[in-house]
Amino acid sequence: MMSMTLPTVSADGAAERELALRHQALQHPxxxxxxxxLERQQRTESNARSYPRRIPLALKRAHGIYVEDTEGRVFIDCLAGAGTLALGHNHRVVVAAIRAVLDAGLPLHTLDLTTPVKDRFVQDLxxxxxxxxxxxxKIQFCGPTGSDAVxxxxxxxxxxxxxxxMLAFHGAYHGMTQGALTLMGSLGPKKPFHGSLQGVQFxxxxxxxxxxxxxxxxxGLQAGLRYIETVMTDPEGGVPNAAGMVFEAVQGEGGVIPAPDAWVRGIRELTARTGVPLIVDEVQTGFGRTGAMFAFEHAGITPDVLVLSKAIGGSLPLSxxxxxGELDQWQPGAHAGTFRGNQLAMAAGSATIGHIRSEELVAHAARAxxxxxxxxxxxxxxxxxxxxxRGRGLMIGVEIIDPAQPxxxxxxxxxxGALAAAIQAECLRRGLIVELGGRNGSVVRMLPPLVITEAQLDHVFEIFAAAVGAALHSQQSQQISQQTSQPRRDAPTARAA
Known part of the structure; x- marks a missing residue:
């Protein structure tokens, strides 16, 4: 039975409070x-769909950290749009910003023509x-996703x-479009494309x-830096001088792996010395997620190129x-994207940035x-x-292993990975949405909204601890069942009649 310690909720109205009370009332998984x-989705939606396979929910309502499905079940969302929902679902400042644009009759789509909303957003950023x-x-507005920005x-x-x-890293994830896919560390999504994904040194x-x-x-840190320096400087190493290096200061899909600050500083020194532009992908880590406004700030460096999406649009598509400025060698029209003028996303983004700053959510993420x-x-x-x-701020990973194996x-x-998947399923049964990542899907990942309170995180911990216990108990029961169902090798055989 779950603890009945009532978590406090952020003041986003009666709807969130009601969902919190209903979630707390959950007594049994x-x-x-x-x-x-879900059945229609399975019949009609692409086989490429991913989240519904592990999180089989049809959602109808959401407020703050809570979502409700069509069957009336309430869940705490620690996936939060893979980090998109920095302020949680339907936060009042985001909703107000969107309504203001709609009520004013401002254009919703402007390509790259400017507007007061866009001008304000750029200043805020x-x-x-x-x-x-x-x-x-300089800033380049792209298509609506992080992959487009990459x-x-x-x-x-x-x-x-x-x-x-290009130089990229083992375990990297930078998106699923053709060019971004070349930078991915995971081999699985790249196999179907055979030799068409070239030009990247990992x-x-x-x-x-x-x-x-x-x-x-x-x-190990120093060995890695020395090896990378050799790759970048050895005239007999077979790797040409690179157009750029791209990395995540905290790898997300790769298993929530924070790069040590000293390593990040070493990479910055190497790229500056060799004249290789440094691209930092902050699509998932940006805007307070790691306890700094941007994850690269922990190391005290600045990149040459910064890629931003997810939370930047306040839950709406923007990248x-x-x-x-010295890299701005574009010719007019050299890069575009039809939906780069998403005014609602820019208004929501400004509101999100303002709220993160006014409520000191960056420091809160670090402490919590x-x-x-x-x-x-x-x-x-x-x-x-x-x-x-491991992790940083409210970007947390728990790696699951099998200590009985060599x-x-x-x-x-x-x-x-199988035990991690079982823990995820047990979390879901107890009203908690988490995600998996890392090698062999063995890392349970949590990306709760930055507005989550410490009391709510205590409740998340209670659920996660119960889920781990249940998954391990189930695993042990299955192992015992398998052992007892196997015939003993020394058992006497029955004589033929």
Missing amino acids: YTLSTNPL FEVLPADFARGA EAALKLVKLATGRGT LPYPYDYRCPFGIGGEA VVVYK GLRFMGQLRQLQRDHPAIGDV ATSMGHPASA
Whole structure:
């Protein structure tokens, strides 16, 4: 039975309060059954759909951190549009900004023609950028997704440098369009395209729990930097001088892996010394998610190119690339996107940036994230299957392992993707939406809205701890059942009649 400690809720009105009370009233895990909407989705929607396979819900209402499905079940959303919903669902300042645009009769779609809404948005964005980066920077509005912005960044640096090769990292995720896919560390999505995805040199990312050099710690970090320097400078190394390097300061889909600040500074020094433009992909990490407005700020560096999407549109589709002015070698029309003039998204984005600043949500994310990870590490001490707890701010990953299996040749523990999936399913049955990622899908990922309170995070922890316990118990029961169902090798055989 679940704890009845009532979590406080942000003051977004009666609807959110009602959903919170209904969620707290949950005494027994939900029975997750299909409904006609899900059945029709399965029949008619592309086989490429992903989230409904692991989170089989049809949603009808959402406020704050809560969503309600068509069967009246209430869930805490710790996926939050893969980080898009920085302020949660239907936050009052976002709704008010959208209504103001609609009520004023402002154009909703303007291509790249300017408007007062767009002008305000650009000013608001530049005000939260580091001053030395914003000074003289240019902004390119792209299509509506982060992948579109990554495509623009690739074109930008290739045009500015006259080079073709890109440098990317193991475990990277930068989108699913053709160009962005070349930068992806995961091989699975790239296999169907055979040899058409060329021109990228992959480098080791500083994944301390699974150090690619089998060393770990400071020694592993330095080995990685020395190797990357060799790749970038060895005239006999076979890798041409690159058009650019792209990385995430915290890998998201790759398993919530924060790059150490010293490593980020080392990468910045290397790229500056070799004249390789540095692209930082902050699509998921930007706007307070990691306890800094942008994740690269933890290391005290500035990039040459910054890719932004997700939270930047206040839950609506928008993406931009911000870059140093000397890279602005575009010709008119060299990059475009029909929906780059999404006025509702710009108004919602300005409202989101303003609320993050006025409510000091960046500092809140840092504090709340540390507290939550402390709770998770206490849980880790009780369960050897929790191999690692990591993250930054409210971007948190819990890596699930199988301690009973032999370690790899590098000494890394065996991944337990099936157990991670079982934990995700048990979370869902208890009213908590989380996601998986990382190697073999073995990392449980949480990206709660930045407005989540510490009391609400305590409730999330209670649910997660119960889900881990239930999944492990189920696994143990299955193992015992399998062992008892197997005939004993030394048992006497029955004589023939």
